Amino acid sequence: MSSESDRRQGNAFTVDFLKRLDEIGEPDGAHEADVAGPWAVRPVLYRGGTGFAVLREWESTEVETDSAGGAGRAGDIPYAVFRRREVALLAAAVLPATGRELLFRLDTEPDADGFPVIASVTVSPRRAEPAARSAETLAKTSPAAATPAMARAGAGSTPAAAGHLRDFDEGLAFALHLAAALVRSPVALAWLLEAAGHVALEQAGRILDRRIR
Numbered sequence: 001m002s003s004e005s006d007r008r009q010g011n012a013f014t015v016d017f018l019k020r021l022d023e024i025g026e027p028d029g030a031h032e033a034d035v036a037g038p039w040a041v042r043p044v045l046y047r048g049g050t051g052f053a054v055l056r057e058w059e060s061t062e063v064e065t066d067s068a069g070g071a072g073r074a075g076d077i078p079y080a081v082f083r084r085r086e087v088a089l090l091a092a093a094v095l096p097a098t099g100r101e102l103l104f105r106l107d108t109e110p111d112a113d114g115f116p117v118i119a120s121v122t123v124s125p126r127r128a129e130p131a132a133r134s135a136e137t138l139a140k141t142s143p144a145a146a147t148p149a150m151a152r153a154g155a156g157s158t159p160a161a162a163g164h165l166r167d168f169d170e171g172l173a174f175a176l177h178l179a180a181a182l183v184r185s186p187v188a189l190a191w192l193l194e195a196a197g198h199v200a201l202e203q204a205g206r207i208l209d210r211r212i213r
Helices: 004-008 015-024 030-035 085-098 125-141 148-154 170-184 186-211
Strands: 039-046 049-056 080-082 104-106 115-119 161-165
Touching (some): 030 085, 049 085, 080 085, 085 170, 085 186, 104 170, 170 186
Antiparallel strands (some): 039 049, 049 080, 104 115
């Protein structure tokens, strides 16, 4: 899935070689590689004014000139362009997560507790033992608190539900995936914090300081 931008810029692999790979087909994970970045946000001309482009760190929208002073390699086409810088920062933060396997997905079949939210990390039988003991203990001490979901966790079901939603809300499930991906990536988290701005960060710092005391 080599882009036109990739083909124009310098590359250790020849255009013919990349073209033949395109004809073979892309392996699993090609989209993840395409959006992995690392990304940069740079000002560009956009609809008669200034916009902010999201492009790979090694890319440039500038037209390179040859040794004779004429036009050489054309500039790279940004992955996205936005009017406001903070929106471009948000895009740079979440782009890598859009190519990853979902960290959370919503089961289409509800159970007694609602629609299960399934985490991508499966629980091995050995690691499920503490959960089984906890569920069994809770059932003995407080039978009313032992929900069907706890019973399934105690039985060592794989994958275990991370939680349940009352409604089939795929938007929330994907938002959980994005949030989990963001907090796992220092680079993405830095983009997000920069997009938040001074006032939001100042207030968030005060809230965080109070919470961890």
